[in-house]
Amino acid sequence: MLLSKPRRTREHNGPTPHSVAIIAKPPLKKPPDSLILERRKKDEQRLKVQEEVLQQKHHDLKTQWEKETDIRIQKNTVKRRVDSMLKAEGFELEKRREKLRALLDAEEQQYVIEIDAQQETVLERQAKMRARAKALREKREQERLAYVEEKLDIRWREECDELRPILARKHQNEVFEERAKQIEISNMIKSREKEEEGMYAALWESDRIMKMEREERECAAAIQRNKDCLEVLEKQLAAIRLQNESAKRLKEEEARLMEEEKLQREAEERHLLQVKRSQQAEAMSHHMNQIKLKARRQAKELQAELAIDMRILEALLAETENEKEEAVKRKGELHQEAHAYMQYLDEQVQKEKEAERELESLINEEVEKQWYQRRVRGERNYTMVAMWRVSTSREEAGTLKTVV
Numbered sequence: 351m352l353l354s355k356p357r358r359t360r361e362h363n364g365p366t367p368h369s370v371a372i373i374a375k376p377p378l379k380k381p382p383d384s385l386i387l388e389r390r391k392k393d394e395q396r397l398k399v400q401e402e403v404l405q406q407k408h409h410d411l412k413t414q415w416e417k418e419t420d421i422r423i424q425k426n427t428v429k430r431r432v433d434s435m436l437k438a439e440g441f442e443l444e445k446r447r448e449k450l451r452a453l454l455d456a457e458e459q460q461y462v463i464e465i466d467a468q469q470e471t472v473l474e475r476q477a478k479m480r481a482r483a484k485a486l487r488e489k490r491e492q493e494r495l496a497y498v499e500e501k502l503d504i505r506w507r508e509e510c511d512e513l514r515p516i517l518a519r520k521h522q523n524e525v526f527e528e529r530a531k532q533i534e535i536s537n538m539i540k541s542r543e544k545e546e547e548g549m550y551a552a553l554w555e556s557d558r559i560m561k562m563e564r565e566e567r568e569c570a571a572a573i574q575r576n577k578d579c580l581e582v583l584e585k586q587l588a589a590i591r592l593q594n595e596s597a598k599r600l601k602e603e604e605a606r607l608m609e610e611e612k613l614q615r616e617a618e619e620r621h622l623l624q625v626k627r628s629q630q631a632e633a634m635s636h637h638m639n640q641i642k643l644k645a646r647r648q649a650k651e652l653q654a655e656l657a658i659d660m661r662i663l664e665a666l667l668a669e670t671e672n673e674k675e676e677a678v679k680r681k682g683e684l685h686q687e688a689h690a691y692m693q694y695l696d697e698q699v700q701k702e703k704e705a706e707r708e709l710e711s712l713i714n715e716e717v718e719k720q721w722y723q724r725r726v727r728g729e730r731n732y733t734m735v736a737m738w739r740v741s742t743s744r745e746e747a748g749t750l751k752t753v754v
Contacts, residue, residue, distance in 0.1 A: 383621070389614050630710060641702045648695055 360373040507517060 386614065386617060386621075389610070626714070630714070634706070634710065638706075641699065641706070644702070645695070645699065648698075652692075652695075 360375075362371045362373065363369070364371055
């Protein structure tokens with residue numbers, strides 16, 4: 351039968367019965383406050399990343415400002431050049447206008463001179479009026495003679511029997527010719543109307559076909575637009591769902607981090623409270639020990655001095671009885687001095703207690719100040735982390751909107 355290996359335990363039997371020794375536990379690989387240190391390390395890394403992000407944003411803003419400034423400078427330079435060119439063209443145009451204005455004034459002066467030179471005298475105007483009146487009389491006389499001749503010719507034709515049937519036939523032929531022309535024109539108009547109707551019918555048919563084709567194309571385009579809108583809406587819904595999920599994850603992460611921050615803050619507060627209490631207790635015990643040692647030392651010194659004084663007093667009393675009254679008086683003085691010295695010691699003890707209370711208050715204030723600074727630093731770190739998370743979530747939301 352195989353021997354089983356002995357089970358390793360921390361207990362060891364001693365040399366005597368019922369004596370047992372226990373091996374101490376090995377030290378922990380991680381210190382007790384390892385979680386706090388890791389958390390602080392993570393917070394420092396996060397703060398470092400946030401500072402780098404802020405620096406990068408600052409550099410980006412500076413670069414953007416420089417680019418916008420360069421663009422603005424270029425625009426202003428181009429604007430100044432264009433303004434200078436426009437001003438030069440305006441000056442040149444104004445010079446040309448001045449030249450044209452001078453030419454116009456010269457021509458007007460020339461025309462005025464010519465008009466002044468062409469003005470007629472009264473005699474010339476009268477001669478022209480007489481010649482014009484004579485010409486009008488002659489023209490009116492010629493028109494009258496022509497009218498009279500036409501009327502005489504019509505009268506002669508109407509009174510001539512031989513010429514009347516010839517004129518009637520001529521008039522009839524003219525009427526027939528005119529009627530034939532009208533019929534021909536009517537037929538031409540009808541044929542043209544038929545051609546126009548056919549042309550309009552062909553145009554209407556082509557328009558109808560084009561309209562049907564256009565309606566079919568518009569219907570197909572509307573169907574395609576609806577499909578595209580549906581795809582875009584589906585993409586937007588998917589992006590909104592992703593955004594909601596990311597926001598939910600961010601909220602959960604923030605809640606978890608806030609809970610961790612709260613637990614860490616509570617642990618730090620408990621640790622600081624313990625440190626504060628231990629420091630106060632150490633300072634109190636040290637101060638009390640100092641006061642007790644000082645009081646003991648002073649009491650011993652006082653007892654030694656009183657013993658020396660009593661021995662001196664007894665020696666003096668033993669030497670002479672005449673000096674008894676002086677010794678009694680001296681003893682009373684010594685007793686008063688001892689009483690005054692004890693009062694002095696009491697006052698010193700009170701001062702020491704007041705100094706102890708002041709020291710305790712100073713220690714409390716210093717501990718409170720350190721604790722407040724750590725708390726403010728923790729709140730600032732938490733605020734910066736929250737701001738960084740909010741900015742990150744907004745950037746992600748903006749990216750998602752841009753993608754959509």
